[in-house]
Amino acid sequence: MGDQNRSTNNNENGKISSTFYIVFISLLLDLLAFTMILPLLPSLLEHYRQNDTSGLYDWLLNKISYFQKFVGAPEQSSSVLFGGFLGSMFSFLQFVASPILGGISDVKGRKGVMVCCLIGIAFSYILWALSRNLVLFMVARFIGGLCKGNVSLSMAIISDVSSVKTRGMGMALVGIAFSLGFIIGPLIGAIFAMSTPKITGDWFVAPAIFAFFLSFVDLIFFAIFFQESLPKEKRSNDIWKSLRNAKALIDLRDLFWFQPVSDVKDHDLTKLRRLGVTYFVYLFIYSGLEFTLTFLTHHTFQYNSMQQGWMFFSIGLVMAIIQGSYVRRLPPHKITSTAVQGLWLIIPSFICVGLARQLWTLYLGLLLFAVSTALVVPCMMTMASFYGSPQEKGTVMGIFRSIGALARALGPIFASISFWALGSTFTYLSGALALLCPVLLLKNKV
Template identity: 60%
Template structure:
């Protein structure tokens, strides 16, 4: 079953990541040609502030891209626990198929998005449908025990690594083959390929996946299951880890500190990460193909570090490794911010030093922070601890892109990255103080 989860996730992530290197070019396309009027309507709303701040027109695409990124993540934050509750009552397979069909529908909308309004609708449908990752984590919990769960989670990590290495590169290649200066629909080819992969995923799950939650273990009613799901949406309860009971005061305080650190890290990190493609597009003139190669460099570096070192870190050194990863994030974004300045010599060298440190820090932080959080709670509450941690991460990713994109739009990329890097010392300090 773990292998089936791996194949399904790989198909999904290959399709999902194709759009990453294309997003700046797509925003520029809708900025220059949008017969729905939505892009122009949004421009009119920010025009007053744009004139005051002296923001170039081309930076408007960064602002609107950030809103779309945050909207997608926010919808995922809300929908994933609800789909999890649905699966607790009716089984994993129906819920996974509904998610995958919804994802396929979003690619259909992307393929026909000749205007900005349809593209926005595609992102909304995609965000609401993106509950399959959480559902597959529940599947692994269904079919594994404490001794084998780590191996199952490792397969999920490998699927993410391979997807984020190959997906952006494949999307960029197909976009390059179909791109011409005159073409207004060059995105149809990568969107159609994403749709084909998504449909293959639906068919694969329908045929190969066997239900892992027997009737006798399912929730008795939808209402009780949904009420538990809201524990992963209520922001105050999330930060308090209210769903985790029977912790002593000291353990509860430490777990909350880990959750706050994780949220602040991902809030700052995800915003700067999201605007990275816009920075390389504006500052270096990167094409989608160059963006794809950049993502491949980041993904390969992460995969080598995670596979060769991070997974072998002993438990007693996890706290040290988390601190190291958080500390590396600071210079990584400082180097990228300096590279964005036109007057900086050896800009490309600075950029790739920053990208290497970015990949290295990413390889350390998320798995080590997850391991730290997993040490808390009784055996039957580990799932709740990890579920709340994932929800905090999803909430951070829902807020980070829009804040960082607004800063990029108003004060420029260099200041945004360097100031953001300074703020990233806060989560490092918090985890340093947590024993």
């Protein structure tokens, strides 16, 4: 309790809580394990294509082939669409789990729920190591997706231990953890991809065990060093009220209406709802165009997997530099205006990418893309964290995270249809035009 009081006093004085750095390290370890599978997915899917005995791979590929033919995608894109299906499934599971876990943590405290999430994530990597067929691999991804509520819980913890002055830095640290995770994690995966034989044998066991090792270290580190950020006197005492999120998962109107959040003034609730819609529209368009970027660079510039890996490495590096040097130092009164500036930047970014026929145009678009992403996401998460009482911070951040996960689940599907049926230029230019909506919503605001 003394640690909690010291943390509270530090927040009131505008000082940085040590909990920020504990959350940062925990998220970084988690994201390193999570992202290292990304460069391995093509080889994993090829492995199961040749070795799956359950029949699930053939059944799923048959369904995906209908979609591939419907949108006019070439035959060789089936594996990419398969990977997109796995990514959408993972995001949809986050959409389901985040509000529930956030609501439970508002009643039971953050630490216990977070530890359960980390145990589930570690277990999913064990199942991956044992996955001799696609069924077990899908079960592993299913469990991992449900337990990914640790991200929204991390944001709720930041809200618990931060003041208005320091919350922006906390959210920026979350953004830096994501950037570094998506820089280093895929490189670790690429090392495994280059150093282990593919397709035959159980080549995936080594990277799966390493991912488990990272997640186990994360679990032990968090269990030892994290002090509960939501003291008992600030918790909700109504478990059923906190679990109204379940209804919001069935009725999307309740989700976007933030129905489970009751301890917020009407004026603030209206602004929170508008912010949720803004975030959904932004991520729906953004994630779809981000997903089709690999199609674009492959077909227009003949990028191979390694070149695409370096492309995303460069994007992540720019994001980490901006978030570490600029975003984390933003004063509270500049959070909203910075998010608006970032949204303005994403529009010319997608225009450049959509019209790119030369590398310099593509690189300019990707640079603007990286700068925009570094500004928008942490700033909008910071804005969301200002709403709700201490008893409902986990619920607010869980719903907000769930809205984002839903957008990431649906965006790639619609963008893929547009990309293959209407062309890359139309898709990116229409996406850039549609991104005026979140800009105007946020300007009129929040």
